[in-house]
Amino acid sequence: MKAEATTTTGKPAPRRPRAGAAARVLAVAQAVAAVVVLARLARGRRRLPPLTAPAPGEFPGDAPPGGVAGRAAWIGGGTTSGGGKPGAGSPGISVVIPARDEERRLGPCLRAVLADPAVTEVIVVDDESSDGTARLAAAYGATVVRGRPLPEGWVGKQWALHQGLEEAHGEIVVTLDADTRPRPGLFGALAAALAEHDLVSAGPRFVCDGLAEQALHASFLATLVYRFGPIGPPVPPPPHRVVANGQCLAFRREAMRRADGFARVRGHMTDDVALARALAADGWRVGFLDAGGLLEVDMHESAAEAWREWGRSLPLRDVTRPAWQAADLAVVWLAAALPALRLAAGRPTRLDLALLAVRLLLATALRRSYARPGAGVLLSFLLDPATAVRLTQATLRPVRTWRSRAYGLGRADAVTCGARPGPPDRTAAR
Template identity: 70%
Template structure:
């Protein structure tokens, strides 16, 4: 047996084990109305005048939300004015300190200004449905940190195909959303477009300060806190949350491809193994099929990939043929992941950030193991079992 075939078989086994976790996924979040806790929604915003309106309108209309805070991160447009006109409380962001990425700095200021027991952070391109915030608050009965997986709004075949190909790489590397059992801290995933936690616990843990320099802030935060012992849940909220991230396939390639390798939250060894797995199990079978020389293993992997494409249709608001055609773009996706891994981009929203630390061996997301705050359960409430969030 050729060495490449052996490596491909090993990679296929690893991917198969991750995909198999989908057999025991937690059910999607169901809408919940009134809750016991007071909910504050914090939205970091930098030059979001063109798209924050629908998000704010939906949040302000939800009776479960006690207050909505928009942290205006030195916007050059009318973001703050629009937010105030719609009825949100505007927090004028302080100048960005050295060593901080803008989003983490804005979120910290919003959390400090919030008055609710529970904080939900939301990106300006999110579109929440009624019942989302109550569902997230209820999920915190079983978790210390929850993030919500949305349905994506993608227009056009090319944009949807590329987006679905990128999304498939996350599933290949980390397994499906909503695992019933917690993965190891270094495999924990999260979606920073929508996160929920208890305010005092997050401030006590210093969460956003500990990941201040990370471009992949959401996964860095989740892995850091999971290593502390926090129960972290990544739950399916597709029926309650939509996100319109990009306007074209070119923007998907440029913007999402920038962060998708998870370079600053994954150690070099695991990153190399994950990248090799994508090349061997997703890209290589398509290339061999195009050359008319697929092996039986290639054909089996292509069948698995097509099944995944079918499953991913539920991740889109209006799934079209692009999702099913997405396996054809897997070689391009592998190229983009390799490019962003070798030449990471640290530009975002008109700012350029210096290169930060990569994840050291034996720690989570570049945070050292010393002087970790206690998990919330030790600070005042018993830590409940993770599965209880499925109620």
């Protein structure tokens, strides 16, 4: 008979929990996470087509009169709700750009927007900038709206967009961040997409300079795909899982005014997803479409800035309920970070190797999301453990400051609060 282990005092030693049981539980959890990831990635086999520039003479038709004055005179004069050519019903397009201390980045965006003949009005909302943002925008010929002081309970970007929407005259409004670089045809493509959607969010190509910045950015981007699947799903997800890119949104002006969308998500740091989920819950058809051929974004100047700024918003802390936050983090840790850690330790399992192969296939697909893809995209899986740490950190200790302002944290259950006017009148909009 096997003798029972004893301590030096002769007493029986306490039994240690079996490590094998914990390993089996971890293996089962990782297998579940792998199935979830594969199911989400499989959605990419059937995606909505990317946005493409309309052919000459197509919707939205011929260009309005040249110059800022000519465009301003054309807005609304001869527009209808049905589309078509200028003078025969093509909708005016107002572009609203919220800007706070964006003098260094705003110029390329304005040049591209003002050169697009489909745009009939460009509004820059100067959100109490301390630099020459307003002066630069006026020099380019944009309409500058001097932002009013920020009311209590509002986040700056939503307040700026709310004011810009009040000033817009076009039937269609496109909102852009100052770091976007639109290409010819983007605005016509967005207008055409509104025939099938009520809110369109455009997925750009990213400009990332340097190996480290590109690798970190691609690792962050991969976590979004693991949690929500590729952009352009043919079947919309439930409202609480809708995602959007606030760098470029398009909608019909009157429908957004009736919904009072920006006011309803006024306290959220993750404003774009909060807006999309609130409107989807109202019955809006929200489309997140690939616009890589028509839009580029230069988000960050370094890997350190990407870690600090993008890592702040990616957890979607203020628009996601705790149970979903935990589930999403578990997927990232088990399906992305753990295989990379075990590979680095020289002890990967077969499932780890399979997940690493899937991750490399995703990295290959993500190359199309970058203007100048390099080795950083393919090597991004090595940074997945660090990315998981950053997402966990930002989930547990959310950042509440942005552009020299400090904010409270919006509640995840607040994205559908307030008046719910219902979906827009789609019959009139077509």
